């Protein structure tokens with residue numbers, strides 16, 4: 001890499017190295033414009049200015065439980081995010097692939113960044129309306145800290161919310177936005193936080209009860225449903241994001257889906273339907289459907305880095321604060 005390329009390359013960190021964090025690292029390995037320099041999990045972190053070796057990070061995490069064991073670039077720590085930020089190593093932007101358990105965990109990580117004096121781009125794929133609302137309320141603090149924060153930038157919320165914002169342009173009035181997702185994963189342990197957070201949306205469960213469940217209790221619940229979770233009327237941030245973007249009131253946005261935790265095949269095609277009235281008075285529905293061959297990981301991590309690139313451009317123009325996936329176009333990462 002020559003000096004000019006090195007200056008243009010965006011140095012990225014991934015916080016959380018579970019299902020999505022590892023997928024993010026794999027995705028970045030094939031990119032030229034971004035390089036993975038930092039990764040953190042619950043027990044440690046790794047940093048390499050010239051770029052981390054994705055295979056080694058994944059192998060170390062899977063065999064020893066933390067990237068902190070990676071020689072010679074890893075450090076074990078029970079306060080990995082705080083310690084990583086404190087090393088003052090240059091990182092332009094972070095993807096927060098962390099569990100949002102409890103429901104204010106990711107906002108509390110954003111606060112750590114604000115207090116540290118670090119300046120750059122943060123991207124999350126957070127799902128709950130109330131969590132995005134906590135972050136939106138931090139707008140002025142983020143602005144003052146020189147941070148450009150992109151929230152709700154995964155698949156849903158994220159790619160599908162952005163598709164709804166685009167589809168809405170045909171209409172004079174939007175009547176409803178309906179998001180239906182199908183997720184197929186081979187085993188629930190690959191995406192523990194995602195599955196636990198989904199259980200938190202089921203009748204009779206909350207974020208707290210889902211968080212407190214042991215692995216055996218999660219298994220027992222999944223045994224009863226043959227591994228399938230059916231989710232309806234979820235508290236999903238697509239609603240507040242489309243409302244804040246001025247597109248449609250949150251009461252007109254619904255999100256639900258089916259997650260099969262025992263089969264990588266999607267149980268149904270993920271789609272968003274946007275119904276409205278055109279200026280000529282015609283009622284119509286646009287439908288945007290994701291290809292069944294694309295995985296949840298591809299549909300979350302691709303947009304997350306697309307929004308990180310867009311956030312970087314805003315940051316370089318001195319535009320700080322917080323933006324959602326419904327307000328900004330992601331930039332394709334080469």
Ligand SMILES: NC(=O)c1ccc[n+]([C@@H]2O[C@H](COP(=O)([O-])OP(=O)(O)OC[C@H]3O[C@@H](n4cnc5c(N)ncnc54)[C@H](O)[C@@H]3O)[C@@H](O)[C@H]2O)c1
Pocket residue numbers: 015016017018019020021040041042043080081097098099100125126127152153154155156157158190191192193194195197296300
């Ligand atoms: N918007 C979307 O479309 C979308 C889709 C799927 C998942 N998600 C979200 O992505 C997030 C990650 O999900 P996952 O299934 O990959 O999680 P996971 O459970 O597989 O991995 C979580 C990782 O975070 C690390 N971690 C936990 N606490 C930590 C701490 N205090 N400090 C540092 N690291 C810590 C763990 O060690 C682990 O590496 C979840 O919040 C999920 O809801 C969003």
